[in-house]
Amino acid sequence: MVYRGPYKIRVEEKDIPKIEQPNDAIVRVSKGAISGSDLHLYHGMIPDTRVGMTFGHEFVGTIHQVGSSVQNVAVGDRVMVPFNVYCGSCYFCTRGLYSDCHNVNPNATAVGGIYGYSHTCAGYDGGQAEFVRVPFADVGPSRIPDWMDEEDAVLLTDACPTGYFGAQLGDIAQGDTVVVFGAGPVGLFAAKSSWLMGAGRVIVIDHLEYRLEKARSFAHAETFNFAEYDDIVVHLKKETDYLGADVVIDAVGAEADGNFLQHVSASKLKLQGGSPIALNWAIDSVRKGGTVSVVGAYGPIFSAVKFGDAMNKGLTLRMNQCPVKRQWPRLFEHIQNGYLKPSDLVTHRIPLEHIAEGYHMFSAKLDNIIKPLVVAGQS
Amino acid sequence: MTEIATPYIANKRTPMRSAEDLRAQIPGWGADLDPADRPSYPREQAGIETGAHWDFPERQPEKWPRERSVEHAFLPPVFGTSTPPAGASGAIRRHAYKYSEGRAAHWLLLIAADRVDAWEHHLKSFATLHPDNPITETGVAAEFRRDGLSSGFGQKRADTNHQWIDPIIVSTRWVLTAVALAAALKTLGKHRTT
Numbered sequence: 001m002v003y004r005g006p007y008k009i010r011v012e013e014k015d016i017p018k019i020e021q022p023n024d025a026i027v028r029v030s031k032g033a034i035s036g037s038d039l040h041l042y043h044g045m046i047p048d049t050r051v052g053m054t055f056g057h058e059f060v061g062t063i064h065q066v067g068s069s070v071q072n073v074a075v076g077d078r079v080m081v082p083f084n085v086y087c088g089s090c091y092f093c094t095r096g097l098y099s100d101c102h103n104v105n106p107n108a109t110a111v112g113g114i115y116g117y118s119h120t121c122a123g124y125d126g127g128q129a130e131f132v133r134v135p136f137a138d139v140g141p142s143r144i145p146d147w148m149d150e151e152d153a154v155l156l157t158d159a160c161p162t163g164y165f166g167a168q169l170g171d172i173a174q175g176d177t178v179v180v181f182g183a184g185p186v187g188l189f190a191a192k193s194s195w196l197m198g199a200g201r202v203i204v205i206d207h208l209e210y211r212l213e214k215a216r217s218f219a220h221a222e223t224f225n226f227a228e229y230d231d232i233v234v235h236l237k238k239e240t241d242y243l244g245a246d247v248v249i250d251a252v253g254a255e256a257d258g259n260f261l262q263h264v265s266a267s268k269l270k271l272q273g274g275s276p277i278a279l280n281w282a283i284d285s286v287r288k289g290g291t292v293s294v295v296g297a298y299g300p301i302f303s304a305v306k307f308g309d310a311m312n313k314g315l316t317l318r319m320n321q322c323p324v325k326r327q328w329p330r331l332f333e334h335i336q337n338g339y340l341k342p343s344d345l346v347t348h349r350i351p352l353e354h355i356a357e358g359y360h361m362f363s364a365k366l367d368n369i370i371k372p373l374v375v376a377g378q379s
Numbered sequence: 380m381t382e383i384a385t386p387y388i389a390n391k392r393t394p395m396r397s398a399e400d401l402r403a404q405i406p407g408w409g410a411d412l413d414p415a416d417r418p419s420y421p422r423e424q425a426g427i428e429t430g431a432h433w434d435f436p437e438r439q440p441e442k443w444p445r446e447r448s449v450e451h452a453f454l455p456p457v458f459g460t461s462t463p464p465a466g467a468s469g470a471i472r473r474h475a476y477k478y479s480e481g482r483a484a485h486w487l488l489l490i491a492a493d494r495v496d497a498w499e500h501h502l503k504s505f506a507t508l509h510p511d512n513p514i515t516e517t518g519v520a521a522e523f524r525r526d527g528l529s530s531g532f533g534q535k536r537a538d539t540n541h542q543w544i545d546p547i548i549v550s551t552r553w554v555l556t557a558v559a560l561a562a563a564l565k566t567l568g569k570h571r572t573t
C-alpha cells in the first residue's frame with residue numbers, strides 16, 4: 001500500500017527493496033496488521049508523512065535476502081520483526097532503550113526508528129507490503145518459535161508487548177486499583193497484564209460497547225462507558241473512595257474522543273500534537289502520589305495537558321514507545337503458561353488488495369473491529 | 380449529623396479481593412508481582428546483549444543530501460529511503476529541517492508540506508492513467524459492506540457527534556487549496572511579466 005494524503009491510500013506496484021547496509025535483510029511479508037498508531041498517520045496527524053510511503057510496523061514473514069554481515073538469521077527463516085528499528089550498539093540500545101536508538105533516525109532525535117511511520121520516525125517503508133527492508137537483521141528480528149501461532153507472532157511485534165510494557169510503567173504493587181483508558185488492543189493487553197503484576201482491581205474505560213465487552217471477557221476487567229456519564233472522572237472518584245486510582249494507563253493517545261473542542265482542534269484542524277482528553281482524565285482520576293503510564297501516542301507538537309494538576313498531585317508520569325524485543329522472553333513464557341493468548345483480539349483478516357477498506361473500517365470502528373490483520377499474497 | 384459514606388481515613392474503604400481469590404479466578408495473577416520479573420524493570424539495564432557485533436554500524440550510502448535534525452552531531456549511519464523530498468513540498472521540508480525540533484516552525488512547516496505534498500500528487504495523478512480515486516482510496520465502500528450505519532445507531536458513542544464535520548473539513552481544504560493555488564499562479568504570472 002502507499003499513502004496518498006489524509007484518509008487516502010491505495011495499492012501500487014513498487015520495486016522490491018534493496019540491501020542498503022551490510023546488516024540489512026529483505027523480508028517477504030506473510031502477515032501484517034493495522035495498528036492504532038497507523039490511524040494517526042492515516043489522519044495526517046504526524047508531521048512529515050509523505051505521499052508514496054508504505055505504512056505498517058507490525059509484520060512477520062520469511063527472510064528473502066540478507067546483507068554480507070548478517071549471521072543470526074538466514075534466507076528462508078520465518079521471522080517476527082519488532083516495530084522498532086534499532087542498532088543494538090548505541091548509548092540507548094545498550095541500556096535497553098531500543099525504541100530510543102540514536103543511530104537510525106536522522107530526522108528527529110526525540111524518537112527512534114519505526115517501520116512505515118513517517119519521516120519523523122526516519123522514513124523507513126513498512127510492512128503493509130509484500131517485501132520490506134529490515135535494517136540490523138542481527139538485532140531486531142527473531143525466528144518464530146515452532147510452538148508459536150503465526151497470528152500470535154504478529155501481535156507480539158507491537159500491540160501485546162506495548163500493553164505489557166504500559167502495565168510495567170505503572171509500577172503496579174499488589175492490590176493496586178488500575179484504570180485503563182482505551183479498550184483497543186493496547187489497552188486490552190495493558191488491562192490483562194495489570195493482573196500479572198498483582199493488581200487488585202482493573203477498570204477499563206471506552207465508549208465502544210463491543211470493546212468494553214471484550215475488556216470484561218478477555219481482560220476480566222470492570223468497565224465503564226464514558227459516554228454514559230456526565231463526567232467520567234467524578235464517577236471514577238466515586239468508584240475509588242474519592243481517593244482516585246493508584247495507577248492510570250493512557251492507551252488512547254492523540255485522537256481521544258470525549259471533548260468536542262479538544263478533539264476537533266487536534267484531530268480535525270491539527271492545531272495540537274494530539275487531543276489529550278484521555279491523558280487529562282488520567283491526571284484527574286489518579287490519586288495523589290499515583291502513577292500515570294502513557295503508551296498512547298502523541299504528535300511532536302504541543303498539546304494542552306493539565307500539567308499543573310500533575311505537579312500539585314505529586315504524580316509520577318512514565319511513558320515511552322515500547323522496546324519490543326526486551327519484552328519477548330517473558331511474554332513467551334506467559335503465553336506458554338496459558339496466561340495470555342494474543343490472537344484472541346484478532347477480529348478481521350484483510351487481504352492486502354483491500355487494505356483501503358480495512359483502514360476505513362478500523363478508523364470508523366465499524367463491524368465490531370478490534371484488531372485487523374493484513375494478509376499478503378491472497379486474492 | 381448525617382453519616383459520611385466515605386470518610387477520609389488512613390485506609391481504603393472498599394474491601395479488596397484476597398490474593399487467593401484473585402489467583403484462583405484470573406490466569407497468571409501475580410506472576411510478575413516481583414518487579415525483578417518485569418522485563419523493563421529497572422528502566423535502564425547495563426550490558427544488555429542485543430546481537431550487535433559492531434561498536435558503530437557501517438554507514439549506509441547517502442544517495443541524496445539526507446534531511447536531518449540539527450540536533451544530531453552528524454548524519455546517523457542508517458536511515459529510511461522511502462520517499463526523497465521533491466517539488467514544492469520538498470523545498471518546504473528542506474527548509475523546515477533548518478529549525479530544531481524544539482521550534483514550532485519546524486513542525487508547522489512539516490505539516491504544511493504534508494498538505495502541499497498531497498495536493499501535488501493529486502494534481503499529478505490526474506495526468507496519469509492511475510488518477511486518485513476518492514471512493515476506492517478512502518475505503519468508504521466499507522460503510523455499506525460492513526455495517527456502517529448500524530455500528531453508529533442507537534448506541535452511546537462519542538465519535539458520532541463530530542463525524543459530520545469530516546466532509547466539511549475535507550471539502551474546505553480542497554476549496555482553500557484551490558484558492559491558494561490560483562493566488563500563487565497569479566503571483567508567479569506577475570513576476571514573469573514584470
Ligand SMILES: NC(=O)c1ccc[n+]([C@@H]2O[C@H](COP(=O)([O-])OP(=O)(O)OC[C@H]3O[C@@H](n4cnc5c(N)ncnc54)[C@H](O)[C@@H]3O)[C@@H](O)[C@H]2O)c1
Nearest residue numbers: 036037162182184185186252253256257258296297321322
Ligand atoms: N507506546 C507504544 O509503543 C505504542 C505502540 C502501539 C500503539 N501505541 C498507541 O497506543 C494507542 C492505542 O492503540 P490501539 O492500537 O489500541 O488503538 P485503537 O484506536 O484501536 O484504540 C483506542 C481506543 O481508545 C478509545 N477512546 C477514544 N477516546 C477515549 C477516551 N477519551 N477515553 C477512553 N477511551 C477512548 C477508542 O474508542 C478506542 O477503542 C494509540 O495512540 C497508539 O498510537 C503506542
Ligand SMILES: [Zn+2]
Nearest residue numbers: 087090093101
Ligand atoms: Zn541504537
